[in-house]
Amino acid sequence: MRKMPVAEYEKIGKFEVKRLVRSTGSSDLYECFDPDLETRVAIKVFNPKKRLLDALPYDLDNWRTRFMREVRILAQIDHPHVIAVRELSSIEGRPFYVMPFVETCLLYEIGTDPGVEGYAPELRSAPKATRIGVARSVELMVQLASALSAFHGRGMVHRDIKPGNVLLTRLHSGLVKLCDPGLMKAPESEESMSGYWVGTREYLAPEQRRNAAEVDARADVFALGVLGYRMMTGDLPSGVLSGPQEEADGVPDELNDLIMRMMSRKLKRRPAHALDVLKELGPIRAKLNRNRGA
Missing domain, CATH: 1.10.510.10 (Transferase(Phosphotransferase) domain 1)
Structure with a gap:
């Protein structure tokens, strides 16, 4: 049986990590706390795994480009039924973006x-x-x-x-x-x-x-x-x-x-x-x- 994912970070920028929600082939999704706004947020961190890089003929830069394209697409679309982007930054050279936490x-x-x-x-x-x-x-x-x-x-x-x-x-x-x-x-x-x-x-x-x-x-x-x-x-x-x-x-x-x-x-x-x-x-x-x- 697969184990539940373990959080790699205690903080991501100013955001306090509560738990690692999901770890996929290309990224990790965290539930965090925003101390300034005193609210929960979701943070997606670029983190491609070896299994993904081995499975498809695309290098790290390609996957990074895809990740950045994803966040920019979401940032362009202001729609009530599409998740919003609040911030884009990086940690240890890995880009991440911040979204509202949806339950x-x-x-x-x-x-x-x-x-x-x-x-x-x-x-x-x-x-x-x-x-x-x-x-x-x-x-x-x-x-x-x-x-x-x-x-x-x-x-x-x-x-x-x-x-x-x-x-x-x-x-x-x-x-x-x-x-x-x-x-x-x-x-x-x-x-x-x-x-x-x-x-x-x-x-x-x-x-x-x-x-x-x-x-x-x-x-x-x-x-x-x-x-x-x-x-x-x-x-x-x-x-x-x-x-x-x-x-x-x-x-x-x-x-x-x-x-x-x-x-x-x-x-x-x-x-x-x-x-x-x-x-x-x-x-x-x-x-x-x-x-x-x-």
């Missing part, structure tokens, strides 16, 4: 899936896979589509939409804060991993599995469709599907049709942009709210 993520609302690899040790306390209501699922999809439209409008593709990257200000009723655009494909970027797939396998569009460099906004649309299906049904889609209607009660026909088009293997069938998804979800959300008497 939880979608995994704690919809649970982890059996057979899916790669969950970090701190996520093992999340419940087993479960479904959530259709209205809540649609509300989360609306917020995510809105966040993604901010990226897509700049010609960017997130490429890693998954429950662990959907932060929530509160379980079961909180707002979305999309994070971790570390795998972002930016316009005319020379850093896309040609010949490799990047992202989380269960949410990858077919074209992203073939070559991560040759994707557009429709790859994110596919992932959002998978996430919508997962939230409503409690299961990841597999095999030949008729849509979430066959697995969950209360899914309107127009929502079932949208989810199926979003998950289509044929690019031309999918909505081309998150904004297109958002436009279709608006009336669906309104109808669900009217039916609930909201």
Whole structure:
């Protein structure tokens, strides 16, 4: 069994380290305390591991460039459903950036899936896979589509939409804060991993599995469709599907049709942009709210 990560620092700049939340191949995420504002913050420190450097043909400078691009992308996007950047600095030559601390993520609302690899040790306390209501699922999809439209409008593709990257200000009723655009494909970027797939396998569009460099906004649309299906049904889609209607009660026909088009293997069938998804979800959300008497 993997051990929980151990914090490397007691302080990061002026910030007091409370715990190491997560350690990934390229960075470490800390929960810290800001003594000036007397509030909790999250700090992401660039710290590429040997396993990452050995696995992919990119050197340390390339990964540093990717990290810096991530923070600058987030700093450019002022959106209520995208995590904000408060500060950029460095410690011992490693860049880090400071964000608001967000309490939880979608995994704690919809649970982890059996057979899916790669969950970090701190996520093992999340419940087993479960479904959530259709209205809540649609509300989360609306917020995510809105966040993604901010990226897509700049010609960017997130490429890693998954429950662990959907932060929530509160379980079961909180707002979305999309994070971790570390795998972002930016316009005319020379850093896309040609010949490799990047992202989380269960949410990858077919074209992203073939070559991560040759994707557009429709790859994110596919992932959002998978996430919508997962939230409503409690299961990841597999095999030949008729849509979430066959697995969950209360899914309107127009929502079932949208989810199926979003998950289509044929690019031309999918909505081309998150904004297109958002436009279709608006009336669906309104109808669900009217039916609930909201």
